[in-house]
Amino acid sequence: MTAQDFILKTYTTNIESGSVKWASPSNIALVKYWGKKEHQIPENPSISFTLSDCKTITEVTYTKKESNGFSFEIFFEGKKNEAFKPKIQTFFERIETYMPFLKDYHFKIDTSNTFPHSSGIASSASGMSAIALCLMSIEQELTQTVIEKSHFNKKASFLARLGSGSACRSIEGELVVWGKNESTESSDLYGVKFEGDVHTNFKNYQDTILLVDKGEKQVSSTVGHKLMFGHPFAKERFAQAHTNLAELKTILASGDLKRFIEIVESEALTLHAMMMTSMPYFILMKPNTLEIINKIWAFRAATKSNVCFTLDAGANVHVLYPHNEKETVLKFIKNDLAIYCQNEHYICDQIGLGAALIKN
Numbered sequence: 001m002t003a004q005d006f007i008l009k010t011y012t013t014n015i016e017s018g019s020v021k022w023a024s025p026s027n028i029a030l031v032k033y034w035g036k037k038e039h040q041i042p043e044n045p046s047i048s049f050t051l052s053d054c055k056t057i058t059e060v061t062y063t064k065k066e067s068n069g070f071s072f073e074i075f076f077e078g079k080k081n082e083a084f085k086p087k088i089q090t091f092f093e094r095i096e097t098y099m100p101f102l103k104d105y106h107f108k109i110d111t112s113n114t115f116p117h118s119s120g121i122a123s124s125a126s127g128m129s130a131i132a133l134c135l136m137s138i139e140q141e142l143t144q145t146v147i148e149k150s151h152f153n154k155k156a157s158f159l160a161r162l163g164s165g166s167a168c169r170s171i172e173g174e175l176v177v178w179g180k181n182e183s184t185e186s187s188d189l190y191g192v193k194f195e196g197d198v199h200t201n202f203k204n205y206q207d208t209i210l211l212v213d214k215g216e217k218q219v220s221s222t223v224g225h226k227l228m229f230g231h232p233f234a235k236e237r238f239a240q241a242h243t244n245l246a247e248l249k250t251i252l253a254s255g256d257l258k259r260f261i262e263i264v265e266s267e268a269l270t271l272h273a274m275m276m277t278s279m280p281y282f283i284l285m286k287p288n289t290l291e292i293i294n295k296i297w298a299f300r301a302a303t304k305s306n307v308c309f310t311l312d313a314g315a316n317v318h319v320l321y322p323h324n325e326k327e328t329v330l331k332f333i334k335n336d337l338a339i340y341c342q343n344e345h346y347i348c349d350q351i352g353l354g355a356a357l358i359k360n
C-alpha cells in the first residue's frame, strides 16, 4: 500500500451535521521508536502493548459550512481549550489530502482523558488516535458506504501517525508493530496488529505506571527525534531495533520471560542512552527513577519474580509483570515503590484490545 491509496476521492456533502465518538487507548513500546524521517516515517521498527484503561474519549460534532479554510474548536474536559489548537491545525494540514471534506465542515472536538491531565503520561498517542478514528467514522458517513474494517483501521492508523508517530499503534490491540522489518508483517505508513503466536505468559500482562514526575516533558518528542540526526550511534541503534524485534517475536511465542525482561529493559535504557549521548544531551530520568529501577532489580533477585520496567522519554516508570504475579507485585509497589512517586501516585493498567466506538 502507498499513501495514495488513502486519498478519499468521492463523497457527499449533502449531510448537514452529525456526531461520532471513540475511546482510544495509550500504548507502551517494548522496542522503541526513536528517530524519524520526513512525514513521520520511523527510522526503525517498534512494537508496543496497547493499554486498556489509559484512554482518551473524543466526540467530534461536524456541521456543514460555506467558507474556505479549516474551522474547528476544541473542548478539553468540558472547557474550551486554545492551547491544543496549533497541534490540530498542523494535523489537519497534514491529512487534508486524504480527507478533502475537512474544509467543508466545522468541527467541534470534545475530548477528555481517563488519566489525570498533569500526570506526565503522554496523551498524544491516545488523543491523536481518538481524533483519527472519529474522522474515519465521519468519512464513512460521507461516503455512505461501509468501509471494510481492515481499511478503516489502516487509514485511522495512517492518519494518527501523521498526528503523532506512536499514535498509529493505538488503534488495535494487544500488540502492534509499526515500521518495515523482515521478521513481521508491517508498514512504515501505519501500525499492524501483531499476528505472531503469543504465549499465555503474556496474556493480560500488567502495566503499573509510577508517576515520578508529573510535570511537562523536559524534551518534546519532536525535539527528541531530531537528536537522532547525525547521532554518533544512530546507525547501530536502528539496526539493534530490528534485531530486538526479531528476537522478541520468538520470545512472545516461547514465553521466555527472562529474555523478555532483558530485551525490554535494555530497550528502555538504550532510549535514554541515546538522549544522554546526543548533542545537546539530556538526562530524562530523575533520582527516583533510578531508585525504582534498583528496587525492581533487588526484588527480582530476591523473589525470582518476573517483574521488569520500561520507560518513555521521561522520568515515569512503567512496571510490567505477568498477570499471575499481580497480587505480589502490587504489594511490592504499594509498600516499596509508591514512596518514589509524586504524591505516591501510580496508575494500574494492563494490556488492552484497542479502540472502541462509542457513538456513530
Ligand code: PMV
Residues within 6 Å of the ligand: 028, 029, 031, 032, 033, 034, 046, 124, 164, 165, 166, 167, 221, 222, 271, 312, 313
Ligand atoms: O510518538 P512520539 O513522536 O511522541 O514519540 C514517542 C516515542 C517514545 O514514546 C519514546 C517511544 C515509542 O515507541 O513510543
